[in-house]
Amino acid sequence: MTTTLTILGAIIGNKTIMAIFAALIGGLGLYVAGGINRAKKEAAKQAAEKFAAAQDRLEMDREATGAERAARDLPDEAARQEAMRWAKR
Template sequence: MLAWFASPLRRLWPYLAAAGAAVSALGAAYLRGRSDARAKADLRATKREAAALEERLEMNREATDIERKAGELSDEEAQREAMTWAKR
């Protein structure tokens, strides 16, 4: 009963196996490409976040330096400094 199906299958199975392997290889290459793209995007995002954090730290350092300098100024010097910034 299965002879009509088994006879051609015996001759075609190497071709079917090769086609299955080719489809599997293409699928794996596609998924690997998507994974690489996602990894690159994650790396870019991480670098952007690190740069933003470094910028924030630098701004805090500058603000701290300015606060220290302002703390050392006398009232008259602070008034003059404030006026120069107020004019801008």
């Protein structure tokens, strides 16, 4: 036990070894912080993509609803032609 404490005391007292140890711990901290930052950026990017997709769906629904309202007042043949125009998109 005494020898272990002596060795540990010698390591702690050595400024070079402590500087290397501090650099390793600092590098590990930066690596972990970078990983967290990358994960946050990826989550924000995915949220933006989902939001854009939801806006696109909403706009398509609005367009389809407008076309459906317009098609209600059309005669059968004109309604079929309008439906075929939308089906080809």
